[in-house]
Amino acid sequence: MWILVLAALLMFFLGFAVHRLGWHSLISGYNTMEQERKDRVDIKSVARLIGIMAYGIGVIFLLIAAIEAFRLNIPLEPLFIALLLFVVVTLWRAQKYDGNIFDESGRLRPDGKKRLIPLAIVSVxxxxxxPGLMLWFSQPTEVTLTESALVIEGAYGQTVPYDDMTAVTLTSFPGVERRQNGSATSSRLTGNFRTIYKEDVLLFINRDVGPVIRIDWSGKPIYLNLETEQATRALYEEVVNR
Structure with a gap:
């Protein structure tokens, strides 16, 4: 959460520096232009747009931090999508103030399309x-039981040998204090997190499903569940009977 707050404050500072203080050298691309090309850029209009973009990013970061701090059941995906769209639209709007790409009448210069190719690639x-990564992380947990191990497929997947398990319990999830290296979508927690009890764990959790399986073994404790309570309980019974 505090990382997001600091990132938001940094965005506000950068936006103010570019928009109000005239630190135009912070604008990527403009700072490396030859003076002749700089003279064709309406830098005040570009700086205003970049400043607004930085302020907007800061606001979204603060919203995400507030959602995590108060543990609100609000999906984060729409905010991330809004952030991406906001950045892409702002960058494209800024191009119309670049006289190296568009002439005085607003038409593309002969080499204008070539200059827009890098931005087009970044936008795509x-x-x-x-969004593809977000969709991947939101997929249901897939678990396979082999003769010797429990195998968790997908991102942050693990192979947990039955002989390495010291305890398998069906419990409720204690709650997350912070994410360390993982993905948190509206309904899923996947990856490395720290619980409210200051314990570092590996999660494969659907937050809409009540019970979870906790596996203590030679590695980091694992919490996982499946798409339904019935399926989770059935998996638990299979594992403890191995």
Whole structure:
């Protein structure tokens, strides 16, 4: 949470520095232009847009931090999607103030399309790769029981040999204090987290399903459940009977 707050404050500072203080050298691309090309850029309009973008990113970071701090049951995915769209739209709008791309009448210069290719590539990556990762992390946990181990498929997957298990319990999840290296979507927690009891654990949790299985073994404690309470209880019975 505090990382998000600090990131928001940094965004507010950068936005103010570019928009109000005239620190235009902070604008990527503009700071490396030759003076002749800089003279064709309406830098005040670009700086205003970049400042607004930084302020907006800061506000979204604070909203996410508040949701995590108060443990509100509000999905984060729409905020991340809004953030991506906001950034992409702002960057594209800023291009119309670049006289190296558009002439005085607003038409593309002969080499304007070539100059827009890097931005187009970045936009496609932002709007496909990141939502794709979010979709991947939101997929249900897949668990396979082999003759010698419990295998958790997908991101942060683990193979847990039965001989390494010291305890398997059906319990309720104690709650998360903070995420260390993992994914938190509206209904799923996947990866490395710290619980409210200051314990570092590995989670494969659907928060909409009540009971969870806790596995203590030679590695980090694991909490997992399946898509229904019935399926989770059935998996628990299978594991303890191995």
């Amino acid at each position: 990556l932002l709007l496909t790769v990141i």
